[in-house]
């Protein structure tokens with residue numbers, strides 16, 4: 001298993017290109033199942049989860065081609081993907097695939113919308129929580145699907161197609177909103193989605209669906225109205241920049257000190273996190289090339305943050321903020337409200353010398369003057385990158401093990417950091 005070796009203590013200077021958003025790319029790829037035509041996606045990040053979803057979609061008969069480099073392509077420019085679901089040959093998504101990439105469960109909606117049936121494995125839990133799908137199933141039932149659970153599979157049928165319906169989510173769910181949106185696009189009649197997720201990735205998918213011919217209004221608000229249409233066409237769409245990658249590297253710079261341009265980043269996608277970073281002492285400025293983040297030798301100030309659905313502070317940046325706060329001049333508090341077990345980075349940060357106390361969903365972080373490098377283990381995607389952030393400021397060498405977690409959501413992390421002066425290398429093995 002690959003490991004990442006980091007020797008801390010170097011400030012970051014230079015620029016980091018921000019990749020296309022993982023959490024928009026995955027639902028956009030799944031949305032290709034809604035049409036016989038070809039969907040072309042630009043700015044697709046090179047991530048393990050994207051590769052895995054390619055395999056899952058090809059299991060349904062979807063043809064995917066990645067356009068190679070073109071004359072004039074800048075180094076490592078993001079890739080263009082051509083996806084064609086002309087003939088769906090299999091409406092089953094097997095456990096051995098869905099359990100590896102939970103978001104693939106969302107194929108349930110377009111498969112039923114297009115084919116009238118689907119058999120999709122329940123994804124099962126993961127490191128950060130039980131991750132139930134009861135609200136995704138509720139959404140499909142509200143759209144007229146008949147659902148039964150058998151042998152760990154969700155078996156859905158809509159012989160006469162999906163019908164428009166009223167879907168009210170008791171809690172904000174990103175996956176639930178994606179499923180409701182994709183199902184409603186091809187349903188007969190009008191659907192209303194109440195308490196919808198407002199994440200930018202929902203808006204990005206809705207923008208693409210509208211270009212494909214869907215009739216959607218209100219994406220990005222809590223109330224989305226969809227008028228079903230008979231069919232959708234292909235289109236070309238560029239994936240929006242990844243706000244979580246943006247926030248992650250911004251926190252890395254705040255941690256090490258330095259001055260970095262996050263190329264292509266868009267402030268409005270993560271304004272709450274940028275406000276928190278300003279409170280913590282970082283200097284942030286928006287330019288037409290992206291977001292510039294700097295921290296001079298002024299210290300890191302403590303903050304109190306509670307995670308929340310967009311536009312609140314994102315749970316996917318919680319572990320990264322906690323790493324930053326281990327070096328604050330004072331005591332910080334972080335409350336996690338979205339997932340029930342998203343503090344697994346705490347015991348690993350403690351190995352580097354952090355002082356963190358947990359009380360249920362509340363973490364109290366007493367800043368320390370120095371962290372010391374040590375071998376640590378990654379447990380999930382965002383927890384693993386919080387260890388990298390801490391290691392960048394720790395004295396001596398840190399070895400982060402199980403970096404396959406990192407590769408799921410961060411494209412070429414060691415290249416992007418070492419180009420800004422960090423001592424970071426991947427050790428294969």
Ligand code: EPZ
Pocket residue numbers: 022023026103129130131132133134135136137171172173174175176315316338339340381382409
């Ligand atoms: C999406 O997961 C993201 N994944 C997650 O990012 C992100 O953390 C999460 O949204 C919250 O923003 C993708 O977009 C691929 P939810 P999702 O449904 O849709 C509960 C990453 O690191 N819930 O918004 O699965 C659930 O348990 C990943 O990139 C139900 O109870 O999250 C959680 O407590 C991690 N029943 C809360 O809702 C349901 O049927 C929010 O989950 C569905 C969800």
